[in-house]
Amino acid sequence: MADEREINPWLKNALELGPPILFFIAYLRLEDTSITVGGTAYDGFIIATAVFVPILLASTAILWKLTGKISRIQIFTAILVVFFGALTVWFNNDAFFKMKTTIVYAFFAAMLGIGLMRGKSGLKYLMGDRLPMADEGWMIMTKRLALAFVAMAIANEVIWRTQSDRFWVTFETFVLPAFLFVVFMSQAPVIERFSLDEGDEDGPGA
Template structure:
């Protein structure tokens, strides 16, 4: 099914809004404690409880408006619900912090498996929007896989050694900014291996 075009600002708001709202909720609630059925929940747990339904609602709205939902969005939503539920049930913020590492580890692993098979799963996800020779896709896939590994390792170090506020800020802004820079830095590669619209390169070559 073809994706319906919607206002870019609305789309960005639905995609980026939930993490920003989590950040704002944490800042507002970080010094508060709520007692439910004899159990005390701190600001991090409360912000997590707010974030999960907001993410699901924004994903559902985006799906309703565009008519499509990506595999990445589905996978992310499942992990958020699962680890968010564990965080709230066990009253332990470590589950939610590990969720970020697992997401990046999954992406790195999936791309790595494709590379071992001589394929670019990144092309499978983005090839219809970015015509590029297979050689270029293989190079970009390797770079993105390494970037996801670095992000996962860094997240583990940060949440285990820094304060909650530092991690929330890092997870909300630093990691997405790093990924954005990685994508933007691929511009020369894309220009070098770009193909005319409608043309596809089926060559299996892996330049390494």
């Protein structure tokens, strides 16, 4: 896109990773706090959620302003955060916000799976312009990422339904992103094997 601009990578990471980390910090600070509004008592988790939503929206807006671009994944995630965050506060029930994570990962798995059934790679659609690679490599990576997202969705459901709020907040903030990072990093051999030189339209050994 003509309007897309590069920004400092550290600033970009801060804008993308800052909101969930701030949610984690806010929850720890407000864990034992309760406020009453209109006769309804809201615990620390609900308060932290109410704080997190505008922070995420502000961060996304700043990132868009600075780069001139916002990904479909960021838009989808922001919509779900606003929707389930609003339900969490409105019904004073943290289950909505916890289910949001499951739905996000299940959606990603479903989208990649639908593409695979059609013989197409959703990852190539999202990342192909920045990572030249043969179609076979994209299909391998897409299958692995789809399975990873399924595992993450299942893990989130098990954790939020069986563990404490503090455990889930830590798991959702650090463990799931770390697992996804490891999955991506573990694809280095696939990327190396199937990478294409600039202008090369064929696979390895063509």
